[in-house]
Amino acid sequence: MRPFVFLLHWRNRKVTYTLHSISISISISISISIFICICILRLAERNAERTMECKSKMRDNGSVESHRYFLSRKTALEMLQDRGYDVVQHTNLTPSLQEFRSRFGQQPNPHTLGFSVSHLSHPSNMVQVVFAGTDVIRKATVTEICRQIVDRQKLKSLILIVQSKMTSFAKKDLETLPFKVEIFKIDELLVNITKHVLQPKHEILTDDEKKALLTKYNLKEKQLASMLRTDAIARHYGLEKGQVVKVTHSGPMVDSHVNYRCVV
Structure with a gap:
């Protein structure tokens, strides 16, 4: 047991x-x-x-208005730089949003934001940028804009950045001016479309390069793919009818290839 x-x-x-x-x-x-x-x-x-x-x-504790003006002005300067204009002086003045606000304030006066630049290769070729206010653009507005023009004889193009509608009379007055007038809405310039990661590379051919291209492939201008003058890229570079753009597509997911487009 x-x-x-x-x-x-x-x-x-x-x-x-x-x-x-x-x-x-x-x-x-x-x-x-x-x-x-x-x-x-x-x-x-x-x-x-x-x-x-x-x-x-x-x-960002600052005003939305100053931020919009800063971005649109920055894109306008980048756009003109892509066209071959000397923008260094204006770019260095306001490289950041803080410096822009220090110079122009939280509620910038649109009339003080404008500037004029000369082409690097052709100094006599000048472009002037004018910012319009928030009011509807009328004939009187166009008259005031014309008063802001620095040198009409050298002026090749006037870039008008608007925030509101424009009357038909104002449009007619702008069409009668002796130089090219380009109109951009401020919202169109908040982002530089050419810097988008998916945007292919665009190169503007010279007249000689265009002629060599057509001769090499035995093509006529109308046989090239077309690009409208109203296309965002065409407007960015200020392209005219007949100019040819070399478009290079490349990326990790696609093979690199090139095509040419003619502005119509």
Whole structure:
């Protein structure tokens, strides 16, 4: 009988020991889980604090109006630089939004934002940029714009950046001016479309390059793919009818290839 009692006692002790070991393991697992949860919560709190700090740094506390003027003016300068004009002086004056606001204020006067630039290769070729206000553009507005023109004899093109509608009489007056008038809505210049990652590379051919292209492939101008003068790219570069653009498509997902388009 005693051996049986001893064996039973030994088994009870073994079960008790096993249960005790399991209890300790569970306690350790719970402690580790709690520790991990605390670490995750603290890490999340730190990330949240850093995110809020970054957002506070990125938050623009200035006026929306000044931001729109800054972006449109910046794009206009980039556009003229792509056309071969000397814009360095004006670009260096307001390279950032903060410096733009320091110079022109939170509520910029549109009449002070305009500028004129000369072509790098042909200094006598000049373009003037004028910002119109928020009022409807009428005949009187066109008259006032003409007064802002610096040198009519050298002026090749007037770029008018508008924010509102234009009357038919104002349009007729602009059409009678002795130089080219390009009209852009301010919303069209908030982003430089040529810098989009999906936008192919565009190169404007010279007259000699165009002639060589047509001769090489024995083509006529009308056989080239067309590009409307109202196309966003054509307007960006100020292209005229008959000019040819070399378009290079390239990217990680497509093979590089080139085509040519003629402005119509």
